[in-house]
Amino acid sequence: MVNTKWKFIIPLVLVLILGISTTAYAHGARINYTVNMTIDIVAKYDNGEPMGGAQLVVYAPDDPSNPWLTGVCDDEGRFSFTPDTSKPGTWTIQARQSGHGDIVHIPIGEDTAVTGSSGGYTVLQIVVMAVCGIWGFVGTALYFSRRRA
Amino acid sequence: MRKRIYILTVSVLSLFIIALIGCAGAGAVGTLQFHANGEDFVREGFVSKDGWSINFDHVYITLADITAYQTDPPYDSHSGGELKGKVNVGLNEVYTVDLAEGGTDAPPILVGEVQDATTGHYNAISWKMVKASSGPASGYSLVVVGTAEKDGQSIDFSIKVDKEYGYDCGEFVGDERKGMVKVGGTADVEMTFHFDHIFGDAETPMDDELNVGAVGFGPFAGIAEGGKLDVDMAGLQAKLPAKDYQMLVDILPTLGHVGEGHCHCH
Numbered sequence: 001m002v003n004t005k006w007k008f009i010i011p012l013v014l015v016l017i018l019g020i021s022t023t024a025y026a027h028g029a030r031i032n033y034t035v036n037m038t039i040d041i042v043a044k045y046d047n048g049e050p051m052g053g054a055q056l057v058v059y060a061p062d063d064p065s066n067p068w069l070t071g072v073c074d075d076e077g078r079f080s081f082t083p084d085t086s087k088p089g090t091w092t093i094q095a096r097q098s099g100h101g102d103i104v105h106i107p108i109g110e111d112t113a114v115t116g117s118s119g120g121y122t123v124l125q126i127v128v129m130a131v132c133g134i135w136g137f138v139g140t141a142l143y144f145s146r147r148r149a
Numbered sequence: 150m151r152k153r154i155y156i157l158t159v160s161v162l163s164l165f166i167i168a169l170i171g172c173a174g175a176g177a178v179g180t181l182q183f184h185a186n187g188e189d190f191v192r193e194g195f196v197s198k199d200g201w202s203i204n205f206d207h208v209y210i211t212l213a214d215i216t217a218y219q220t221d222p223p224y225d226s227h228s229g230g231e232l233k234g235k236v237n238v239g240l241n242e243v244y245t246v247d248l249a250e251g252g253t254d255a256p257p258i259l260v261g262e263v264q265d266a267t268t269g270h271y272n273a274i275s276w277k278m279v280k281a282s283s284g285p286a287s288g289y290s291l292v293v294v295g296t297a298e299k300d301g302q303s304i305d306f307s308i309k310v311d312k313e314y315g316y317d318c319g320e321f322v323g324d325e326r327k328g329m330v331k332v333g334g335t336a337d338v339e340m341t342f343h344f345d346h347i348f349g350d351a352e353t354p355m356d357d358e359l360n361v362g363a364v365g366f367g368p369f370a371g372i373a374e375g376g377k378l379d380v381d382m383a384g385l386q387a388k389l390p391a392k393d394y395q396m397l398v399d400i401l402p403t404l405g406h407v408g409e410g411h412c413h414c415h
Binding site: 092100 | 222223270319320322323325326329343345353357358359408409410411
């Protein structure tokens, strides 16, 4: 009985030791990155002339009724903005001036929203966490299924 | 016993949840209103590109096959492609409305409404301008009645158009977005008509595309007799200079808009 018990305890202790984080004796580094896209708008009249000074309104897909951003085109009808890529869907941009206007719909999918960072868990740590979790379930099941003396 | 109670409880809860889901699905409708708008040009009048001060007594327009769509991807009127929606709602009748009704402070004209419109964003609309079969505009798709004044001269006019047009339009472009129907709520879509395209606008630069393509009122004044002008398209073709008549024929299809947004006319 004692031997059987130690067959479980010793491996468990070894696994726990391997999984414990140790103190880092060197400076750490962490890089976070986000891929952003910029949308460049060029607003022109039907005859090709730029809509200089046109009013721009940008609507995000999660709140199509309220402007997400407003602005004014430059003299060449140009306007740039960076959408929030955490809001995938159809972004709507409206340009208006002097009774003329147009609207454009730009789809921005989930795959264009890229945010990440260096660091995180190592493969060994992930394996250890998985083994511990599984062992917890198995152990609990064995405990409740034991034969009472 | 316990097992029976457990099964009974689960069954009752399941039926309750299914009932809730069913009720939620059946209630996902609201009201969608269809408006026609001649804007302040019609309600308040304006000065044409050639200086005539125009006021409108009536602007009768006859509309049919009015349909609003939920399109995905959103319909692009510039492409002129087929307008197809995931969800369509429309008005089944032919309507003759007076865009000048109600005076200077009147809101856009309510043409009709659908009270069980599926919720969602109706971001496209189509309609036809057709000849009326009865009423004050019988035989015509558009009748414009008013008075034009310039330099002490006054002309009472009635211009009748019998040409028919179809419009396929994308989303409304204006101060706010339209067509978003929510459960139990009311939203609207708008058919906008720009009459400054016909007569031009003195407040817009003369070299603006609007004024360059507009007929103005001067050619109409030139064929008036005794301060009155009552003419249809056949009469205009006979009396107007050919260049001015052709400008009118070319510009009439551009009447239909969605706010400031353009439509594809066919």
